Structure formats: structure tokens, C-alpha cells
Amino acid sequence: MELPLLDDMHVHLRQGAMLRHVVPLTRAGGVGRCVVMPNTDPPLTSVDSVRHYKRELASCSTDIDFLMTLYLCPALESMDMAAAREAGVVGIKCYPQGVTTNSDWGVADLQRYDALFAEMEREGIVLQLHGEVPRTPASDVCILNAEERFLPEVVRIHKSFPRLRVVLEHVTTAAAVACVKELGEKVGATITAHHLDLIVDDWAGRNHNYCKPVAKYPHDRDALREVVSSAHPRFFLGSDSAPHPRSAKEGACGCAGVFTAPLLLPYLADTFERIGMLDRLHDFGCVFGRTFYALPAPQGRVILEKTEQIVPDEYDGVVPYRAGERIGWRIV
Numbered sequence: 415m416e417l418p419l420l421d422d423m424h425v426h427l428r429q430g431a432m433l434r435h436v437v438p439l440t441r442a443g444g445v446g447r448c449v450v451m452p453n454t455d456p457p458l459t460s461v462d463s464v465r466h467y468k469r470e471l472a473s474c475s476t477d478i479d480f481l482m483t484l485y486l487c488p489a490l491e492s493m494d495m496a497a498a499r500e501a502g503v504v505g506i507k508c509y510p511q512g513v514t515t516n517s518d519w520g521v522a523d524l525q526r527y528d529a530l531f532a533e534m535e536r537e538g539i540v541l542q543l544h545g546e547v548p549r550t551p552a553s554d555v556c557i558l559n560a561e562e563r564f565l566p567e568v569v570r571i572h573k574s575f576p577r578l579r580v581v582l583e584h585v586t587t588a589a590a591v592a593c594v595k596e597l598g599e600k601v602g603a604t605i606t607a608h609h610l611d612l613i614v615d616d617w618a619g620r621n622h623n624y625c626k627p628v629a630k631y632p633h634d635r636d637a638l639r640e641v642v643s644s645a646h647p648r649f650f651l652g653s654d655s656a657p658h659p660r661s662a663k664e665g666a667c668g669c670a671g672v673f674t675a676p677l678l679l680p681y682l683a684d685t686f687e688r689i690g691m692l693d694r695l696h697d698f699g700c701v702f703g704r705t706f707y708a709l710p711a712p713q714g715r716v717i718l719e720k721t722e723q724i725v726p727d728e729y730d731g732v733v734p735y736r737a738g739e740r741i742g743w744r745i746v
Contacts, residue, residue, distance in 0.1 A: 415743075417696055419446025419714040420679055423703040424542075424583055424604045424652030426451045426515075426671070427471060435730050436657050436675060437474035444679030444745055446712045447479040447704070449542075449652070452507055457485035457519055461493075461501045468502070477714075481707075483507050483542065486527060487519055495533040504707060505540035505581070506530075513546045513560070514626040514670055515656065522548075524567055528574065535578035540707065542581045543568065545590065546627055558614070561627050562589045572597050579706065584609065584654045586627045588637035594648060595641070602706045604652025605638055605698075607681045608672045608735055610689075621668035622733050625656065642698055643691040650703035653678055657732045674735045677725060681735065683718055683743040719746045 425440065425448045427433055440448065450471065452458035458467055464482045471480045484490060484498065486508040509520035521527070534541060545568065546560035547553075555563055568582055582594055582603045594603045612629035629635065641649050655678065656671025663669055674681055682699060686692045704711065721744045725736045 415683070415718045415720075417444075417679075417716055417718070418700040419712050419716050420444045420651060420699045421446070421703040421709070421712070422448040422651060422653045422655075422678065423581070423707070424449055424451065424606075424654050425675065426453070426654070426656040428657060429454050432657060432659075432732075433470065434474050435732075437471055437478070439676040439729060440655070440678075441475050441477050442745070443675050443677055444716045445478060445675070446714045446716075447481065447709070449481045449505065449707075450483060452483045452485040453509060453515060457487070458483070459485050459487055459489040459519075461498055461503070464503060465501065479712075481505075481709075485509070485519065486521055486530075491527070491530055495530075495537040495539055499537045499539055503539060505542045506534060507542040507544070507583075509544050510546055510548050510564070512548050514544060524571070531571065531575050531578055535575045538579070538708070540579045540581055541571070542583055543571075544626075545582050545585070557626070557628050558630060561585070561587050561630075565589060565593045568593060568601070569597065572601055576600065581652075581706070583652060584625075584627060585638070585649075586630050587634045591637045591641050591649075595646065599648070602648040602650065602702075604654070604703075605642060605649055606652065606654045606672070607674050607678060607685065609635070610638055610642070610685050611635070621663045622735070622737065623672060624663075624668055624670055625654065625672045626670040639689055639691070642694055643689075645694055645697055647697075647702050648706060649698070650706060651682070651699045652703070659731050660728060660733050661731075663733060672735050673729075673732050676729055676734055677741070679716060679718065679745060680723070680741050680743040684741040687742065717746050718743050721746075
């Protein structure tokens with residue numbers, strides 16, 4: 415099976431030695447272009463930091479088109495969005511404070527940034543939302559309902575800025591799928607490879623399947639599968655591949671993140687074939703994302719062969735998704 419190289423519209427590539435290890439593996443997984451998340455430490459909050467980070471990524475692979483993002487925070491309120499766009503920034507990522515990895519600098523009040531959203535709307539910069547409400551001691555919010563509780567904010571932003579392109583990242587619930595479908599052509603969503611497979615039982619007690627947002631109920635997973643199977647053009651691949659050292663995943667409080675980069679396309683082909691929608695893989699992974707972001711078609715191609723392989727136990731200390739399991743496809 416021959417496909418264009420994947421457009422991964424949401425990936426974490428880390429820093430330092432981890433970055434140098436992960437970037438080549440991302441290319442090996444079939445990716446030709448990716449939207450790079452800005453929750454480094456410290457986060458990407460200036461054009462200069464984005465340029466420096468992109469140079470570091472490019473030094474590890476000249477075969478990937480890295481699409482850069484900024485981290486939503488007060489420092490962006492005075493930034494010239496036209497200059498950011500000219501510097502190659504395609505999106506600004508919102509992390510509600512404390513909900514996931516390196517989100518301590520994140521947003522406590524989204525309405526504070528309405529003036530910035532208006533400027534992003536004018537300049538064509540995408541707002542990327544990690545859609546979870548932070549938990550507070552006085553609330554009944556938990557990891558199973560935090561995404562659904564966030565959805566009214568998505569509706570508010572879209573109604574206030576109807577021409578602003580908004581991506582609700584790594585959706586995990588039937589409610590989120592319904593919300594995005596209802597809001598129209600300027601609102602899209604990414605779906606990960608692992609959320610098309612996992613439910614709550616698959617990560618409870620299994621740290622290497624634990625990510626944020628967590629996988630939910632079987633009917634939520636079915637809603638993700640159904641919207642992809644229907645070839646809905648505003649739902650597209652965002653792997654949210656998020657590597658952590660084995661020690662950080664297997665400690666008393668394991669870090670959130672599932673590592674899918676090295677075998678992303680084989681994972682997808684295996685899942686799509688297993689649930690009877692292999693013919694949808696091309697558009698989901700190679701067309702819908704770039705269309706939403708208004709990007710040109712990629713140049714490269716990748717060939718998959720229906721040959722079984724066993725997922726390695728680890729890649730230099732990082733345990734991949736489905737480690738030790740058999741998957742039915744291989745990139746040749």
C-alpha cells in the first residue's frame with residue numbers, strides 16, 4: 415500500500431538528547447510534516463525561541479517539515495501576530511493550567527486572551543486547544559469528565575471569533591466529537607492512533623497507556639472510530655506522541671504520554687484494517703489535516719507492506735505503544 419507521507423498535526427519532540435533520539439524515529443514512522451507542540455521547559459513563548467527550537471529540530475532531520483507553535487501565556491498578549499506568522503508560526507497552543515506535562519505556565523482564564531484571538535483570526539493563525547478543565551478541590555471535575563466540561567469554552571470561542579480556525583486536540587469523547595461536528599468548518603479536531611484503540615480499562619494500572627486526556631468509555635472510542643470511518647473532513651491525525659524515559663513512566667506517579675512516533679503509520683494501518691476502515695487511512699492521515707491548515711500537498715511517498723512485526727520493548731529507554739505486541743504492517 416502506497417501513501418503520501420503522514421501529516422502529524424500534533425507531536426511532542428522534547429529537548430536535548432531525547433529530541434536527538436526522537437526526531438529520526440518520527441521520520442521512520444512515516445511522517446513527512448508535523449505540528450510541533452511548544453510545551454518544552456521553558457515553553458516556546460517568543461519568536462526567537464521558536465526559531466532556535468526549529469533549528470535544533472532541523473539539525474536532527476532535514477526530511478521533516480516542522481510546523482511551529484507558540485505557548486499561550488501573558489507574554490503573547492503584546493506580540494505582533496503578523497510577525498509571528500511571517501516567522502513560520504502556524505498555531506498557538508492553549509494548555510489549561512496544570513492539566514498535563516509542562517502546563518504549569520498554562521492558562522487560568524481564556525477570556526483574558528480574546529484580543530489575541532481576534533488578532534490570530536485576522537492573521538490566519540490556528541488556536542489549538544488542550545480541552546480539559548483543571549480540577550479544583552471544590553469541584554467534581556476528574557480526568558474522566560474534564561474534557562466534556564471544557565466544551566462550552568470551545569463553543570464560546572467559536573461564536574466570538576467565527577473565522578478563527580480552532581483545533582480541539584486529541585479528542586476522546588463522544589461529546590467532543592458531537593461538539594466539533596456541530597460548530598462548522600472553522601473548528602476541527604485531532605485524533606490519536608492510541609485513542610482509536612484504548613478505553614479506560616487499558617490504562618488503569620498500565621502506565622505506558624496513560625496519557626492526558628485519558629481514554630474513556632467504549633462508546634467514546636466507538637464515536638472516534640465512527641467519525642473517522644465516515645471520512646469527516648474536520649477530524650484528522652494528531653498522534654500526540656509523547657516520549658518519556660521508562661523511569662518516568664514506571665514511577666510512583668507516572669508521567670502522561672504514549673509514545674507512537676517510531677511506528678505511527680504501521681499502528682494506524684493495523685487498527686484501520688482491524689476495524690474495517692483501511693480505505694479511510696489516506697484521507698485521515700494525509701489529506702484532512704493539511705487541508706484544514708491550508709498547507710500544500712507533500713512530496714514524499716511511503717510504502718507499507720502487509721507483513722507482521724513485533725513492536726520493540728523499548729527505543730533507547732523509551733517504551734513504545736503496544737510494546738512486545740504483534741502488528742500487521744511494516745514500512746518498507
